[in-house]
Amino acid sequence: MMAEKHPLTDRTLVVSGGSRGIGLAIALGAARHGANVVLLAKTAEPHPKLPGTVYTAAAEIEAAGGKAIAVVGDVRSEEDVARAVDAAVAEFGGVDICVNNASAIATDPTETLSAKKFDLMQQINIRGTFLLTKACLPYLRTSPNGHVVTIAPPLNLNPHWLGAHPAYTLSKYGMTLLSLGWAAEYADAGIGFTCLWPETYIATSAVANSADFEDALASSRSPEIMADAAVEIITSPGSKVNGGCLIDSEVLRAAGVEDLSRYGGGADPIIDIFVDR
Incomplete structure (x- = not known):
């Protein structure tokens, strides 16, 4: 009797910013179940x-059991985005899952935040997600189970988060609002x-390059969660998850995973921004 295929076998993901971190982890998680992955990222050469790079990430995906295409490009560019999607269609026949992972962050106070950083966040986070x-x-629309997963937070209007870094918050909540809007626009x-x-x-x-990175890393969970x-x-x-703004641990607990210790972070991991304790 033949083993039943995993739901992700031969399904195709297009992932923005998938050279490392969360984007690569999601790509690898799908690849282990036989998915195809197209990575769109700017990192053609190693960063100091x-x-x-996008090429080493593609190699990891293939080693994990999936098929991968590396596309060097900028998610802010309509032409680069089109090349990535065209590559998915030409090589794998379509797109089943879109993962909006690429993101820029700058948490400088408003009076010291440069216009260049402000524009970069809005362009990558909001424009890139849209494109x-x-x-x-x-x-x-033609996939048997199409999904768009956007790495963005629930809309938390706690004044603490609104006042912490308004420009960055605007860009991330913009991603969330796009997702919620599309959930309604394409509800059928x-x-x-x-x-x-x-x-x-x-x-x-980002955590590894932060101040006091050793303590921060010790209190952080792995991207695998x-x-x-x-x-x-x-x-x-x-249709079951459409319109959801979901937290990783809550998704896993709902799936029956009670012990999250294997993801690290210690007994008291650092709660992320936009999440109330």
Whole structure:
């Protein structure tokens, strides 16, 4: 008797900013179940402070059991986004899952935040999410279980978060509002539009390059918790999760995973921004 295929076998993901961190972890999580992955990222050459390139990420995905295409490009560019989606269609026949992971962060106070950083956050976070989702939509409509997963937080209007870093908050909440808007706009299309956000700090390069990074890393969970939560989401029927703003640990607990210790972070991991304790 033949073994039953995993729901992600031969399904195709397009992931922005997937050279490392959460984006790569999600790609690897899907690849372990036989998914195809197209990575859109700018990192053609190694960065002195950041590990990996889009090419090394693609190699990891293939080693994990998936198929991968590396596309060097900028999510802010309509032409680059189109190349990534076209590559997915040409090589794998379509797009089943869009992962809006690429993001820029600057938490400087308003009076010292440069206009360049402000523009960069809005362009990558909001414009990039819009462009990639728009390009994938014609193919998601024909997928048997289309999903758009956006790495963005629930809309938390606690004045603490509104006042902490308004420009960055604007860009991330903009991503969330796009997802919620699409969930309503395409409610009859069967596509699942969801936001996914970590409950705690995640051990990414951003944390590794922060002040007091050793303590921060020790109190951060591994990116695999976001990957496992994403896999739970994208293997669910799109209509079931559509419009959700989900927290990684809550997704896993709902799936029956009670012990999160294997993801690290210690007994009291650092709660992430936009999440009330």
